[in-house]
Amino acid sequence: MPFVVTSIDRAPTDIVNGFAEIGVATVHEAQGRTGLMAAHMRPVWKGARVAGSAVTVSLPPGDNWMIHVAVEQCRDGDIMVVAPTSPCEDGYFGDLLGGSCMARGIRALVIEAGVRDTADLAAMKFPVWSKAICSQGTVKETLGDVNLTVVCGGAIVNPGDVIVADDDGVVVVPRANAATVLKASRDREAKEAKTRARLNAGELGLDIYGMRDRLKEKGLTYVERLPGK
Amino acid sequence: MPFVVTSIDRAPTDIVNGFAEIGVATVHEAQGRTGLMAAHMRPVWKGARVAGSAVTVSLPPGDNWMIHVAVEQCRDGDIMVVAPTSPCEDGYFGDLLGGSCMARGIRALVIEAGVRDTADLAAMKFPVWSKAICSQGTVKETLGDVNLTVVCGGAIVNPGDVIVADDDGVVVVPRANAATVLKASRDREAKEAKTRARLNAGELGLDIYGMRDRLKEKGLTYVERLPGK
Amino acid sequence: MPFVVTSIDRAPTDIVNGFAEIGVATVHEAQGRTGLMAAHMRPVWKGARVAGSAVTVSLPPGDNWMIHVAVEQCRDGDIMVVAPTSPCEDGYFGDLLGGSCMARGIRALVIEAGVRDTADLAAMKFPVWSKAICSQGTVKETLGDVNLTVVCGGAIVNPGDVIVADDDGVVVVPRANAATVLKASRDREAKEAKTRARLNAGELGLDIYGMRDRLKEKGLTYVERLPGK
Amino acid sequence: MPFVVTSIDRAPTDIVNGFAEIGVATVHEAQGRTGLMAAHMRPVWKGARVAGSAVTVSLPPGDNWMIHVAVEQCRDGDIMVVAPTSPCEDGYFGDLLGGSCMARGIRALVIEAGVRDTADLAAMKFPVWSKAICSQGTVKETLGDVNLTVVCGGAIVNPGDVIVADDDGVVVVPRANAATVLKASRDREAKEAKTRARLNAGELGLDIYGMRDRLKEKGLTYVERLPGK
């Protein structure tokens, strides 16, 4: 039975917004290397970096009806996360829906399927991460669900989770962990800044991270030339 | 027996050119969602939008001889559509052939295989849609056909059909339908312009398209919280 | 038993640098159509064109420890070539390692796996060719080898081989052949320049390459219309 | 922080066993078309049909250490469900582990990665569904989790869920729904038996399902020949 859940909990706005300054790779590390969507989830245009609260959509292959339903459930600061019930590359979303989303304050679309009107979406600066670019049209015949748990790009997304996306891909931060993960992300960034400065100055990771003893212990052998060559 | 058909019918120039102003997604919709090439047919560089008359080429894997034959059969305003007889990623086409095509007024290449010298092709502004980018060279040993029906990217292309391509991909308009489809495309654009204005102003698709009754009738259920959660 | 070979032979610097002015497709042709990596090895950002001496790394899936080891083995003008022992898309390399490489004079990374922090890598102008873009982190637990023969993107790479890469992909020139292949590449470029001028002026490849007789001999048949149509 | 959860709830044995008589397609339908793993999860040998309680394993690419840990957590009637944290085809599991599983009463392995010794596994009649067959060895260096929620083949699996698998693939039934879904599956089978008899006797689905009116209403047009042909 298809449901639209109209009331979802979101992380506090300042927490959500804080993630927009942090790269996907850092957030992924900061929460213990979890929540990353698969590498086939790619930005339609490069350079966007966003964070927002997930409104989730589950819908059939080749049918985008529920996206229209979901737009109404979104509010300022949300990111729509769309997962078909079976693999599909059709163009579920184009410039008209992009305009509708922007009018509603929706920050981005994450969809494990295709989108179209991509030149327009880029010109409008509406960020989209998708599995494919494809003009194939969809129908409006079969219902799905809004704001139930979905699997998108291999990651579990619950409504209200924080979605962070940049040129590297998309990561999901469970709502309940958002504040903790944001702090851990910032700590990691601060720590990395120091390491970065040392690496850029020519120090080796081998020394900074103190790896030499453990490499030797594991049996790494340095030779000038390979034996017998 | 390999044939080159030297005389093909094309759609009127103004009809063909009219398509260059319209996006692939719109044309695809306007002709009843037919004729779209598969999503793996991607532009080598972004931002081109072209329309032209198809000169079709069928050739073996790893052999680009027939492209040289086909250049002679093209005239100003044509788009070369190349389909290998089995899957191949080799680089059939580079900057030399690109220059030859441009000298002949050929507007673009659509090839279900690989191309190379892509930085040069982008600098020359010669538009190419292909399945792959690959430097692997080809031979000139085995014949194929020019201007017979081909399947390219899963779409049937007859010589003289109108090819429309942009960042979204490639669509084929049968020559006999070109005028009708162009008109339908323009009508669709006009209609979409109005819808776009309303969506951009914040009206919902649910209301503009009058979807609420049918959603209810199909059984869509709005709940504040999921039962049992 | 894991080895790091510390002393490798490189081609003379002027030979290596000479390749940076020549496209991958030309080099590939000039050495008899060998040494090309597969088409899935794509640049993370477009527009780079580099040549350098290979320092090779073989490592396990999901473990980037040996990259840290390999940085130390690189010197100015090298390109790191990384091949996992089984298919993997994880993000082995990001902006920190990029900075470390640049500090060491490493010219590029070629990796048959994933990389992350790609917006930073592009901003830093550190060129990377990879199979995937993915934030998934890696561990530092299992050893591999540095400067042994590897297969990367289907091509054999020996340490000290010349790596040439541009928007078309990556080609490997065996060290011993570097001078010969560079000369052959330049000869080919000179010859192509003349052909290019003729093609751009509208001459046909059919005439420039003298193909008409052989096409006829092979049985190519020109007809105005297909028989029976 | 890596956890092994030692106490999980399972569905009643008779319920679990009941599923072994029912095909995956039927179970999938009976629970509202949810819980199906992706089509790339294929049986290593054909003809097995099993049901069991999930013991879930999350582990790194190329590292099968946690499978050894998980064997101990399984008991008679369980199915081990293994999901790497990033895509991997390595051979995590072979005949030795197969024997260990059988000694423990484990009914099958479902793994979104590779397995090896497949001729032995077939001879032993230990059923395996996997993404790949590959001999590539794995290490034992990095921890993962046992009996936490995983995503395997795109489906969410909680420990104790019922796993049903046959030549068609794998479906997951949430533990709490097992009894209901089993009943619905049996009802569906009974109903299908009647329909099957009618179809086998030559009645048309169009008539049995009463589709003709709705097809007409939707606009389906029967013509002897296509207009204009």
Added chain:
Amino acid sequence: MPFVVTSIDRAPTDIVNGFAEIGVATVHEAQGRTGLMAAHMRPVWKGARVAGSAVTVSLPPGDNWMIHVAVEQCRDGDIMVVAPTSPCEDGYFGDLLGGSCMARGIRALVIEAGVRDTADLAAMKFPVWSKAICSQGTVKETLGDVNLTVVCGGAIVNPGDVIVADDDGVVVVPRANAATVLKASRDREAKEAKTRARLNAGELGLDIYGMRDRLKEKGLTYVERLPGK
């Protein structure tokens, strides 16, 4: 506008049946290496070899309604050829439809999508060639066409064309060419029988086909050891 064409021309029964004795590879060669479906079209069970007249179905992703419509249009000796309008792996067809097809004398299903109940289909000996095996259910909401031209597995199929399929895959013979191609296939088989006998007796293809002179002329060089090794 969706059409069902009710009257199609088929090749004579004895011609169609003649193809069932001939392998797909032979038929493909005998008609000039055309009409072959792509390698991803695989038999669900091995050992079937069939020929029949195509009844073609074009339908949406995830919607099998038109298969029910098409069954009625088939008659004894037909093969149903089903092509979704965009890539889809869903299970459009199972044992119920298989029984319905067999009751109607339909000889096989060829579908560029998924099927389910595959153990049953094998037990029933109903031959199926498909792109995937998947239990995912489909809906019955959107119309398509029966007996219009389709592209299936990259091959053009017109209603009434002869479909030949075996463990190697599927080939399409245009109806008008059926008699000619059958004769050419038989001639080829007769000729191959002689060559086979000679090859099995140890004669070399180099001698039987008289290749040695042309190999030498092309520049093939026999050396005992590679120069410089």
Added chain:
Amino acid sequence: MPFVVTSIDRAPTDIVNGFAEIGVATVHEAQGRTGLMAAHMRPVWKGARVAGSAVTVSLPPGDNWMIHVAVEQCRDGDIMVVAPTSPCEDGYFGDLLGGSCMARGIRALVIEAGVRDTADLAAMKFPVWSKAICSQGTVKETLGDVNLTVVCGGAIVNPGDVIVADDDGVVVVPRANAATVLKASRDREAKEAKTRARLNAGELGLDIYGMRDRLKEKGLTYVERLPGK
């Protein structure tokens, strides 16, 4: 310049034959987890287990001429290893060549491309490992090399190397290491036999391999229930 090297060194016959009794996974382990071909190299029919000396063939996409040349270079006990110069699925090899190979004592074909007449090859019991099954014909126009180093399925193969193949895939043993690897394989088998007996008797790998301390040290935590659940 295309070469056929007519004199290659092979491992002693008894060494080569010894490998036929050992599984691919064991050999791969015994030689330090090297030499394995990629998982897409699959047996055309199941149940074969072979070992032989490699005769290597490099040839163009869609052109099987060099296979005919290579047959002559093979002798009793050889396995032909065929690698196209770019990715290709065409059917390079069928029952005629299979018969020719068998007449010559060739034990198997390993080809990173397609084969056809697969029902015949299975009936003849000629073992083949390939990337695809496809009837698409090939030409005989362009030369390649016999008995030069090739990369096949991602593995380096030198002529005379030992090829071992079974249902798990294909592994390459460098000729010079053959005796050592055979011994190591047998030692491993003997050792595994003991472990197998213990595992089959119900002992846990955790205990047999003494893993418990290291797991604890790495931080693995056993909990009855997840904290907070």
